[in-house]
Amino acid sequence: MDLLRFATAGSVDDGKSTLIGRLLLDSKAIFEDQLEAVEATSKTKGYDYTDLALLTDGLRSEREQGITIDVAYRYFATPRRKFIIADTPGHVQYTRNMVTGASTADLGLVLVDARQGLTEQSRRHAVILSLLRVPHLVLAVNKMDLVGYDQEVFERIRAEFVTFTQRLNVPDLAVIPISALQGDNVVTRSENMTWYDGSSLMHHLENVHIASDRDLRDVRFPVQYVVRPKSDEYHDYRGYAGRVASGVMKPGDEVMVLPSGLTSRIAGIDLFEDEIAEAFPPMSVVVRLEDDLDVSRGDMICRVKNAPEPTQDLDAMICWMTREPLRPRQKLAIKHTTRSARAVVKDIQYRLDINSLHRDTEARELGLNEIGRVTLRTTQQLLVDPYEQNRTTGSFILIDEATGNTVGAGMIN
Amino acid sequence: MKSAADYRLSQLDELESESIHIFREVVAELERPVLMFSGGKDSIVMLRLAEKAFHPARLPFPLLQVDTGLDFPEVLATRDAWVDRLGVNLVVASVDQAIADGILVDDGRTSRNRMQIATLLEALESGGFTAAFGGGRRDEEKARAKERVYSHRDEFGQWDPKNQRPELWSLYNGRLHEGEHLRIFPLSNWTELDIWHYIARERIEIPSIYFSHRRRVFERDGMLLSEHPANPCREGEVVTERTVRFRTVGDLSLTGCVESTAATLDEIVEEVAVARVTERGATRGDDRFSEAAMEDRKKEGYF
Ligand SMILES: Nc1nc2c(ncn2[C@@H]2O[C@H](COP(=O)(O)OP(=O)(O)OP(=O)(O)O)[C@@H](O)[C@H]2O)c(=O)[nH]1
Ligand SMILES: [Mg+2]
Numbered sequence: 271m272d273l274l275r276f277a278t279a280g281s282v283d284d285g286k287s288t289l290i291g292r293l294l295l296d297s298k299a300i301f302e303d304q305l306e307a308v309e310a311t312s313k314t315k316g317y318d319y320t321d322l323a324l325l326t327d328g329l330r331s332e333r334e335q336g337i338t339i340d341v342a343y344r345y346f347a348t349p350r351r352k353f354i355i356a357d358t359p360g361h362v363q364y365t366r367n368m369v370t371g372a373s374t375a376d377l378g379l380v381l382v383d384a385r386q387g388l389t390e391q392s393r394r395h396a397v398i399l400s401l402l403r404v405p406h407l408v409l410a411v412n413k414m415d416l417v418g419y420d421q422e423v424f425e426r427i428r429a430e431f432v433t434f435t436q437r438l439n440v441p442d443l444a445v446i447p448i449s450a451l452q453g454d455n456v457v458t459r460s461e462n463m464t465w466y467d468g469s470s471l472m473h474h475l476e477n478v479h480i481a482s483d484r485d486l487r488d489v490r491f492p493v494q495y496v497v498r499p500k501s502d503e504y505h506d507y508r509g510y511a512g513r514v515a516s517g518v519m520k521p522g523d524e525v526m527v528l529p530s531g532l533t534s535r536i537a538g539i540d541l542f543e544d545e546i547a548e549a550f551p552p553m554s555v556v557v558r559l560e561d562d563l564d565v566s567r568g569d570m571i572c573r574v575k576n577a578p579e580p581t582q583d584l585d586a587m588i589c590w591m592t593r594e595p596l597r598p599r600q601k602l603a604i605k606h607t608t609r610s611a612r613a614v615v616k617d618i619q620y621r622l623d624i625n626s627l628h629r630d631t632e633a634r635e636l637g638l639n640e641i642g643r644v645t646l647r648t649t650q651q652l653l654v655d656p657y658e659q660n661r662t663t664g665s666f667i668l669i670d671e672a673t674g675n676t677v678g679a680g681m682i683n
Numbered sequence: 684m685k686s687a688a689d690y691r692l693s694q695l696d697e698l699e700s701e702s703i704h705i706f707r708e709v710v711a712e713l714e715r716p717v718l719m720f721s722g723g724k725d726s727i728v729m730l731r732l733a734e735k736a737f738h739p740a741r742l743p744f745p746l747l748q749v750d751t752g753l754d755f756p757e758v759l760a761t762r763d764a765w766v767d768r769l770g771v772n773l774v775v776a777s778v779d780q781a782i783a784d785g786i787l788v789d790d791g792r793t794s795r796n797r798m799q800i801a802t803l804l805e806a807l808e809s810g811g812f813t814a815a816f817g818g819g820r821r822d823e824e825k826a827r828a829k830e831r832v833y834s835h836r837d838e839f840g841q842w843d844p845k846n847q848r849p850e851l852w853s854l855y856n857g858r859l860h861e862g863e864h865l866r867i868f869p870l871s872n873w874t875e876l877d878i879w880h881y882i883a884r885e886r887i888e889i890p891s892i893y894f895s896h897r898r899r900v901f902e903r904d905g906m907l908l909s910e911h912p913a914n915p916c917r918e919g920e921v922v923t924e925r926t927v928r929f930r931t932v933g934d935l936s937l938t939g940c941v942e943s944t945a946a947t948l949d950e951i952v953e954e955v956a957v958a959r960v961t962e963r964g965a966t967r968g969d970d971r972f973s974e975a976a977m978e979d980r981k982k983e984g985y986f
Contacts, residue, residue, distance in 0.1 A: 271693060271694055272691050272692075272693065272694060272697075273692075273694040273697050273698075301958070301959055301960050301961045302959045302960050303960050303961055304961060325825075326825070326828070327825075328824075328825025328826050328827075328828050328829050328978070329826065329829055329844050329845070329978060330978055331845060339845060340829050340844065340845070340847060341829070342825070342828045342829055343821045343828055343829075343871070343872065344821075344822070344828060345821070345822050345872070345874045347874075347876075352694040352877075354872055366849045367847075367849065369849060369851065370849045370850050370851055373851040373852045374852060374853070481686075481687045481688045481690075481691055482687045484687070484690070486687060486690055494704070494707045494708060494711055495707040495710060495711045497737060497738075497739070497740050498740065499739045499740040499741070500740070501739075501740070501741070503739070504739045504740075507739060511707050511736070512707075513700065513703075513704045513853075518690065540738075541735075542734075542735040542738050543738065550690045551690075552692070552697060552700055552701070553692065553696075553700050554699075554700040554701075554703035554704050554707070554736070556738075567711050591849050603858070605854050605856065606854075608708075608711070610712075661852065662852070662853075665851070665852050665854065666854065667849075667851055667852075667854045667856065669856055669858055674856070674858035674859065674860060675848055675856075675858075676848045676849045676850070676851070676856045679849070679851050
């Protein structure tokens with residue numbers, strides 16, 4: 271059984287949390303005591319029906335306001351797959367939490383309220399999902415029950431979304447008409463929409479092909495930690511612990527360590543007490559080399575003729591996540607793979623208009639929740655690949671040195 | 684030639700790899716980590732993952748246990764067996780000691796579990812620990828479902844759920860100011876069933892009270908509690924002997940058991956797979972006081 275991570279997206283009240291509640295309920299991942307609790311709350315609040323969003327909106331303020339504020343992670347499994355869901359907030363104020371939930375997703379599930387059609391927020395989220403290179407996208411046109419299950423409404427929204435995403439990078443898109451509240455096309459095909467001949471959402475989630483999403487060619491192994499037992503039994507043991515970002519590593523492979531550029535061969539790969547024949551993403555292993563090189567945290571092991579680029583100049587798309595705007599000459603801490611350094615903002619090349627996708631080259635700053643293309647200079651060399659090739663070696667976070675908060679997410683061009 | 688499909692990890696292996704990555708990241712970046720060890724199944728799985736992360740070296744951090752004075756003897760026995768085998772340093776912070784030292788006041792109404800919070804915060808502070816690994820899982824409870832892997836605590840040990848740091852990819856932010864610390868949850872993405880599958884797969888030693896056994900119990904608030912001098916029966920409560928097991932372990936006066944004949948790991952996996960009530964809903968008195976009981980305790984600094 272494998273694992274699929276997906277994240278919800280879309281405007282406030284489009285029904286994301288309700289849909290997740292529905293998926294959990296119909297896949298029997300909700301326990302009786304949990305259901306009884308939300309039934310009781312719905313009754314006290316005087317609702318006509320059980321508010322399934324209460325199953326994921328777990329914070330007191332979320333329940334009071336009836337909106338999602340931060341990501342909720344929920345889990346369910348079918349005989350085919352285990353799912354990790356990030357139910358994200360639709361409110362623009364909490365976009366950073368949506369980005370958090372979507373950054374690790376294999377699939378993005380954008381909801382749209384059939385009565386409203388695409389909104390600025392649905393576009394913003396589609397743009398973010400495409401920037402984050404979430405490889406699979408589903409547009410769920412929700413609340414079909416409120417538009418009389420009308421095919422025309424569905425087709426119009428579908429066409430509009432397809433046109434919009436043609437200008438984005440969306441490799442795989444499915445569009446499904448649903449009612450999260452009533453359960454139409456969520457787990458089983460709906461009787462109310464016989465005009466729709468695609469699969470139900472659950473069927474799609476169970477079958478979407480994710481095996482080839484990972485890069486098995488370009489070896490990238492950021493060294494996390496050096497294992498030196500300092501015991502008699504393992505006196506000479508020296509291993510480099512890390513998580514394989516991409517590529518397949520085998521004992522005997524000739525490798526290069528960056529930034530030193532020194533080469534060696536893999537002597538062995540350890541996974542706890544076992545020596546294994548090969549390591550691939552996203553395995554956490556310990557790699558031993560034949561030669562005694564000076565390797566430490568922040569270094570990268572790769573193949574000799576296939577290496578990331580060492581650079582101090584970054585050209586990246588930045589998603590800005592704090593009130594104080596990003597401006598030229600600003601200094602920040604940066605974390606990229608297992609390397610930490612400092613960075614200074616050289617230039618804001620443009621700010622992206624979410625609705626028109628227009629590039630505003632006059633922009634002098636990036637405000638909260640804005641996205642733009644930025645040039646940075648770092649104090650140390652980073653070992654980078656373009657984000658479109660590698661989600662691990664192509665991404666970084668920016669940290670405010672005074673507050674310690676994470677304030678920006680970067681994707682290298 | 685192998686195909687891409689041959690290079691996929693099972694979900695258990697993927698969870699294991701993610702947890703190991705978290706352990707190594709914390710040890711590489713934070714000065715004084717500690718692992719909060721209760722002796723329950725989650726903290727044992729967490730310890731096992733830590734063992735794997737640093738093998739063949741010893742664990743590079745101590746264990747911290749908050750002794751409520753009402754812990755199950757079987758749990759303490761398993762704890763000691765693990766500590767012996769791994770040769771790690773165990774720090775015990777005792778609620779009774781905190782009361783004796785005047786750090787805590789026992790007003791006779793506050794549950795032991797609640798008094799654990801103050802004892803824990805005091806132990807973290809006096810040990811100078813900057814990162815405390817906890818075995819919390821997001822599937823346990825709706826407030827936990829909201830928590831980051833690196834969960835930031837201010838100088839009062841408080842969690843601010845409305846203001847969590849964004850946490851992108853697997854780039855964790857371990858920045859701290861003086862007096863602040865992080866709670867780290869390496870098991871965030873594991874479910875109760877994953878834990879049991881893993882315990883069965885790895886043949887991990889866990890306390891005997893997780894397996895079905897005969898026990899003298901009485902019913903309170905719909906839970907089955909153990910007969911114990913520290914837990915006197917109230918009027919109308921009758922002690923009977925039944926065949927039970929525990930789904931979670933915590934403070935003896937608050938942790939209930941369930942009737943069960945599951946005596947092997949396979950039988951437990953089977954039982955958990957069809958369970959219709961959450962482990963906390965079934966057996967934890969501390970989560971039942973209000974809808975936001977867990978959120979409130981977490982804000983104050985609970986595990
Ligand atoms: N009739 C109908 N109502 C729906 C449907 N889906 C959701 N709703 C209602 O729409 C309202 C908002 O639903 P939520 O699930 O909280 O919306 P959300 O997208 O999670 O909102 P945020 O997380 O705050 O962005 C609730 O009152 C739901 O009951 C649907 O398919 N049909
Ligand atoms: Mg919501």
